[in-house]
Amino acid sequence: MFTKLSLIALGLLGSLSPTRAATPVTYTSDAANSNLRIPLDTSRTSGPTVSNIFVDATFEICDVDISVDITHTWTSDLEIDISLDVDGPDPTTDPVDMIRLQYDDCERTDDLVVVFDDSSTNSLDGASEDEPLCDDNGVDVRPEESLSTFNGHQSTGYWTLHINDDAGADIGTLNSWSVILTPCEPITDGAGTGDPHFKTWVGEWFDFHGECDLVFIDSPKFGHGTGLAIHIRTKARYQYSFIESAAVQIGDSVLEVGEYGNYMLDGVSNAELEKMDDKYPVTHKKVNSKQHIFTVELGEGKQIIIQSFKDLVSVKTVGASPEEYRGSQGLLGEFGTGKWMSRNGTVMADADAFGNEWQVLETEPKLFQTNRFPQHPVKCSMPGPEREGRRRLGESTISMEAAEKVCEHWGDLKDQCVYDVMAAEDLELAEAGAF
Numbered sequence: 284m285f286t287k288l289s290l291i292a293l294g295l296l297g298s299l300s301p302t303r304a305a306t307p308v309t310y311t312s313d314a315a316n317s318n319l320r321i322p323l324d325t326s327r328t329s330g331p332t333v334s335n336i337f338v339d340a341t342f343e344i345c346d347v348d349i350s351v352d353i354t355h356t357w358t359s360d361l362e363i364d365i366s367l368d369v370d371g372p373d374p375t376t377d378p379v380d381m382i383r384l385q386y387d388d389c390e391r392t393d394d395l396v397v398v399f400d401d402s403s404t405n406s407l408d409g410a411s412e413d414e415p416l417c418d419d420n421g422v423d424v425r426p427e428e429s430l431s432t433f434n435g436h437q438s439t440g441y442w443t444l445h446i447n448d449d450a451g452a453d454i455g456t457l458n459s460w461s462v463i464l465t466p467c468e469p470i471t472d473g474a475g476t477g478d479p480h481f482k483t484w485v486g487e488w489f490d491f492h493g494e495c496d497l498v499f500i501d502s503p504k505f506g507h508g509t510g511l512a513i514h515i516r517t518k519a520r521y522q523y524s525f526i527e528s529a530a531v532q533i534g535d536s537v538l539e540v541g542e543y544g545n546y547m548l549d550g551v552s553n554a555e556l557e558k559m560d561d562k563y564p565v566t567h568k569k570v571n572s573k574q575h576i577f578t579v580e581l582g583e584g585k586q587i588i589i590q591s592f593k594d595l596v597s598v599k600t601v602g603a604s605p606e607e608y609r610g611s612q613g614l615l616g617e618f619g620t621g622k623w624m625s626r627n628g629t630v631m632a633d634a635d636a637f638g639n640e641w642q643v644l645e646t647e648p649k650l651f652q653t654n655r656f657p658q659h660p661v662k663c664s665m666p667g668p669e670r671e672g673r674r675r676l677g678e679s680t681i682s683m684e685a686a687e688k689v690c691e692h693w694g695d696l697k698d699q700c701v702y703d704v705m706a707a708e709d710l711e712l713a714e715a716g717a718f
């Protein structure tokens with residue numbers, strides 16, 4: 284993650300090492316699904332407690348661990364199972380699987396604070412209260428049935444912890460719990476937003492402030508050769524730059540989205556939106572007078588989302604998988620690794636050089652209806668020392684202080700939010716969500 288200082292001083296991110304293996308992602312029970320009595324029924328001392336964690340990200344699972352934090356005065360009263368339900372917290376179909384984590388172990392020991400992990404060498408199976416592990420908090424233990432049953436499934440859905448207290452007298456509390464999922468591929472949602480910032484296939488951000496048309500994604504293998512390409516057009520304003528329009532091509536269909544939700548489908552303004560290439564549904568939602576959201580459904584919950592907030596446009600992929608993007612090229616880097624690949628397959632290290640590498644060439648198909656200067660072979664207009672130098676002074680009608688205040692809750696992305704708000708000259712951008 285870049286520092287604010289580097290953003291202010293340079294206005295762009297310098298080199299970074301864009302390789303990363305898939306790292307586990309932890310999803311923890313929210314307030315409504317934590318601090319639940321065991322059993323849930325307050326009039327009873329035995330019975331079930333059920334708690335859900337909804338995972339909205341979609342990826343293929345390569346490993347699952349489950350951590351639980353349970354307070355209870357007689358651990359062996361508890362039977363604990365985990366399931367994945369794809370169609371809601373009260374599923375109408377059978378769960379993907381119901382895996383037994385723990386069954387009546389540790390006798391009268393207090394509390395169960397463990398991580399169930401297939402690769403653990405510890406086991407509580409059949410343990411008596413003399414087993415020292417029963418008193419350890421935070422230890423990892425093997426579940427009674429293997430969590431590897433979930434491997435190969437898609438992650439999205441309601442992960443449900445089922446706790447049954449099958450004896451009377453003692454009660455307890457499910458304080459919280461987590462699902463820890465390791466994706467098979469590194470996280471695979473790319474994005475181009477605001478000032479403009481780009482997020483590679485492995486989630487690493489970089490800035491590129493050149494003004495030109497750029498290849499965001501080019502994936503000829505998409506849809507068994509149908510092909511999918513996204514071009515973006517960047518624009519400089521004051522000391523900022525942003526994406527002013529984006530064009531998505533699938534097969535022979537092209538959807539172009541610009542400021543204030545203006546769009547064209549196959550060159551026709553405000554055309555009726557139904558399907559792209561007769562197959563991929565596309566919808567347009569006007570959130571309010573400033574914000575519009577276009578969604579292209581690629582199937583199985585995978586999407587391309589283009590938003591406009593006033594005259595700023597953002598593009599992101601949701602739930603990308605190798606079938607759509609393996610072997611693709613463009614600003615999101617190499618699929619699966621996020622490496623900054625050049626057109627000839629070499630790995631690049633400089634953000635400016637990488638951005639310029641993906642300027643749309645004169646030999647490439649043009650996705651935008653109109654040409655705007657500069658077009659290759661004229662190179663992208665890069666911010667000169669003057670534009671960079673003024674970056675921190677701010678000609679925006681929004682003050683840095685005001686922007687920082689509304690962007691406070693953006694965490695790691697606060698700096699990006701601040702520049703987007705100032706470029707858009709609109710504090711409401713900070714509330715527009717993940718623009």
Ligand SMILES: *[C@@H]1O[C@H](CO)[C@@H](O)[C@H](O)[C@H]1NC(C)=O
Nearest residue numbers: 625626627628629631636640
């Ligand atoms: C490959 O592309 C990079 C980046 O544009 C360039 O610097 C390099 O010279 C190219 N190499 C070959 C062999 O064409």
